[in-house]
Amino acid sequence: MTTAQSGAEPHADWTFEAALDRLGEIVGRIEGESLELDESLALFEEGVRLLRFAESTLEGADERIRQLLDDGLGGHRLEDFPEDA
Template structure:
């Protein structure tokens, strides 16, 4: 089962913390680094796809992207 974006980001943050501590053998560090790179690419790809979807949803009938403020107030 594929992780959600949030799960992947949490795992990536955990990997970064472990690598920053530097208390592991070189091979384990390399494996973690590789996993982190894969997670980073996956997260970036998902964000880019979400951005494209938002752009598609915000285009007006002429194809121009409309920028509208997002209200943070919940009424």
């Protein structure tokens, strides 16, 4: 069982992809199985921790991108991706 699957608090060795995979598993179990209330709540809590981890990871990636695209004049060169990409 990986760290993300253990229900532990976010840890440095979690990956964004592993968190999303585990979130998918949690959603599938909650939607597809008849679970006891305690188990449903534990899965929900784990899902919230994973979601917060994923959101903070995305925010960190966004900040890194902004730093890379800094135009040197206190602004950023943010450009939309071409729609045909």
